[in-house]
Amino acid sequence: MTEFQTSRTIVGSTGISPRIAKDATPVQRARSIKGTMTKTMTESLPTLPKVRTGIEGLDEITGGGLPAGRPTLVAGNAGSGKTMLAVEFLVRGATQFGEPGVFMMFEESAAELAANVRSLGFDLEELAAQKKIALDYVHIERNEIEETGEYDLEGLFIRLGHAIDSIGAKRVVLDTLEALFAGLSNHGILRSELRRLFRWMKDRGLTAIITGEKGEGNAVTRYGLEEYVADCVIVLDQRIQDQLSTRRLRVLKYRGTAHGMNEYPFLIGAHGFSVLPITSLLLDHQVSTQRIPTGVARLDEMLGGLGYFRGSSVLVSGSPGTGKTSLAAKFIETACQRGERALFFAYEESSAQIVRNMLSVGIDLERWIKKGLLQIHSSRPTLQGHEQHLVTMHDAVRAFRPTVVAVDPVTNLFLAHNDAEVKPTLMRLIDFLKKEQITALFVGLTTSGDATSAPDDSQLGVSSLMDTWLLLRNVEFNGERNRTIFVHKSRGMAHSNQVREFVLGDQGIDLVDVYLGGDRVLTGSARVTQEAQERAAATLRGQDHERKLRQLASKRKAIEAQIAALQAEAEAETEEVHFAIAQETLQVTATHLDAAAMSQQRRVTTGTNGEAKENP
Amino acid sequence: MKANAARLTETDAMAAAVAARDAAVCVLRLYVTGSSPRSARAIFNIRKICDEHLPGRHDLEVVDLSQHPMLAKSEQILAAPTLIKILPLPARRFVGDMSQSERILQGLGLRGASKIPCLA
Known part of the structure; x- marks a missing residue:
């Protein structure tokens, strides 16, 4: 009993989130009080003590794990994974939580079981040797x-x-007790003994998993084991849909605690069992205000100048050949250039093909793969059910710990399947990535590539999960097709409403302003032609102005020359006048002189008088 | 005539085999758990059967599992009390307080041989 108490308190302090405590109903509280004898229990009164299974997702659905010190029934059809769940519960308990466990099997031998679970990476024989x-x-x-x-x-x-x-041991697995019903004919004795067994295990404080074969119709188990195991019942199921099998888990009953009620897909992968809770029940992930560039400077400008938010989800959608993958690759490359790790999930092209193709637009991914900053996971979408893909992604993300993830294309992966299942699956992926603060870029393929039509309906369904949605479109005009890009939405940031032309060249991706002149939007060569025409016209205008100015200048010069000539003429005239005046003055003077001389002369002749008479 | 003779030798062989079998020592082990009334009853009942039907040619060992718990695993004991007939082969198991002596006798091969039609 003391052992039991201590284990309970440990679990109570570590395994349970305070959320459940708040949610605990009065009945639960009453139960807890009733079940307590010591002070330690009254302190952790609000919640039922739970034992963490260590199984991915299961602890989240159950709000902390299985009920401590009580048996849990795991029921399901043959091959639904009951034994795997039980084994993992024990192995994780022994290796991660320091709780050794006993596995009592009735159907297969220890050697067979050990061989079966070795594929999940569990070495039961080694653990047995270590007495765990x-x-x-x-x-x-x-x-x-x-x-x-x-x-x-x-x-x-x-x-x-x-x-x-x-x-x-603190944990026990009985797999499956129903073999007893087949082995012993006196079921009356058997039933009373099973009741005693569960009581005995509870008294010893053992957290147990009892597996049971699914019964016919609505019966949980064939022999009604649920009658004895009243605390927690988990039902496993395997269904085939569209030739793909999906395993599902449901917590049918969990006394005294809130738990996820839905069916959750689960997988048995290379690292064991993993349950995929839709959203881990809460929408409470951390958000970052940090921004990370898209890799295209002009696109950053369109997104408020800084790019995407870290940890946000981005949808890049467009019809085939609009450059979605290139945009994704550029984003990945930019992350690698910052020294961050990036994961690229490709469902259309092989890794080598992507590397080659991206080289043509100046994106060298090979370099980053070699540096160990980039991993490309390529597989066919039809290879597995989408849940399986999801787990593969989980595993890859967990193992590589990237900060940036690109999925190309997400549509092929999910949207080909039953629509109702798509959203939860994608939501789970997005939630997981958000929780890990990973920025995710999803490439979506729209079937209607028409430039004018509204985006595909299915995309709209997915888009509500996205924080940023970039839409790439083909615009066909004037005998050519051009790519345009615009920001359809971007939560939490000012973003451009402008359509830009998306240009893929040897040097990489660039965005160019489209020609918005008059009543037309022009892209590509039409834009170039228009621009050239405008340039030519501008040049012509410039030349015209210069000519006019030159003409004016020369006219002015001519006038100035005329002025000079006139001035010169005037000067010449002035000089002439002066000269004439001077000449006349001179003449006058000379005449005066002559007259004087004459008069002088004349005075001489009149004086003598005889001279004239003398001379003739 | 010839067929009759052959039949006679066959019967002789059978009878000899049965005699040999009957003469063999029966090795029995009874596993009980503690000193519960059921355990005591089982011990009493099996001793009685042995003394009555296998006088002098039985080897009965009573094991208390609560003293030797590891034997429960190695001997594949589930129910208690469990009686295991080790010899003669084939090995057989009986569970219960050994109160249904007819079934035990049948299982031990002490009854039913006479019921084989050809020997009737």
Whole structure:
């Protein structure tokens, strides 16, 4: 009992989120109080003590794990994964939580079981050697046994007790008890003994998993084991849909605690069991205000100048050949250039093909693969069910720990399937990535590539999960097809409403302003032609202006020359006038002189008078 | 005549085999758990059967599993009490308080041989 108490408190302090505590109903509280004797329990009163299974997703659905110190029934059809769940519960308990466990099997031998689970990476024999796990195969052969009167299953109790004591087990698995019903004909004894067994395990504080074959119709188990295991019942199921099988898990009943009620797909992968809770029940992931560039400067500008938010999900959708993959690759490359790790999930092209193709637009992915910053996972979407793909992605992300993930194309992967299942699956992926603060870029293929039509309906369904949606379109005009891009939506940032032309060249991706002149939007060569025409016209205009100016200048010069000439003429005239005046003055002077001389002369002749008479 | 003779030798062989079998020592082991009334009853009942039907040619061992718990695993004991007939082969198991002696006798091969029609 003391052992039991301590284990309960440990679990109570570590395994349960305070959320459940708040949600606990009065009934639960009453139950907890009733079940407590000591102070330690009253302190952790609000919640039912739980034991973490360590199984991915299961602890989230159950709000912390299985009920501590109580048996849990795991029911399902043959091959639904009951044994795997049970084995993982024990192995994780032994390796991660320091709780050794006993695996008592009734259907296959210890060696067979060990061989079966080795593929999940569990080495039961090694764990058994380390005394972390005890394996006991109970062999019952009905025709070897003769019943001769009253008996009990004390032999089983002793075996189990011995196995538990030998390793100090806290966990027990009984797989599957129903073999007892086939092996022993007196079911009356069997039932009373099973009741005693569960009571005995509870008293010892053992957290147990009992597996049971699914019964016919609505019965949980064939022999009604649920009657004894009243605390927690988990039902496993395997269904085939569209030739793809999906395993599902549901917590049918969990006394005294809130739990996820839905069916959750689960997988048995290379790392064991994993349940995929739709959203881990809460929408409470951290958000970042950090921005990361898209890799295309002009696109960053369109997204408020800084690019995407870290940890956001981005949808790049468009019809075939619009450059979606290139945009994704550029984003990946940019992340690698910053020294961050990136994962590329490709469902259309092989890794080598992507590397080659991206080289043509100047994106060298090979370099980053070699540096170990980039991983490309290529597979066919039809290879597995989408849940399986999801788990593959989970595993890859967990193993590589990237900060950036691209999925190309997400449509092929999910949208080909039943629509109703797509959204939860994608939601799970997005939620997971968001929780890990991974920026995800999803490439979506729209079937209607028409430039004018509205985006595909299915895309709209998915788009509500996206934070940023970039739409790439082909615009056909004037005998050629050009790519345009615009930001359809971008949560939490100012973004451009403009359509840009998306140009793929040897040097990479660039965005160019489209020609928005008059009543037309022009792209590609039409834009180039238009621009050239405008340039030519501008040049012509410029030349015209210059000519006019030149003409004006020369006219001015001519006028100036005329002015100079006139001035010169005037000067010449002035000089002429001056000269004439001077000449006339001179003449006048000379005349005066002559007159004087004459008069002088004349005065001489008049004076003598005889001279004239003398001369003639 | 010839067929009759052959039949006679066959019967002789059978009878000899049965005699040999009957003469062999029967090795039995009874596993009980503690000193419960059921255990005590089983021990009493099997001793009685042995003394009555296998006087002098039985080897009965009673094992208390609560003293030797590891035997429960190695001997594949589930129910208690369990009686295992080790010899003569084939090995057989009986569970219960051994109160249904007819079934035990049948299982031990002490009854029913006479019921084989050809020997009737």
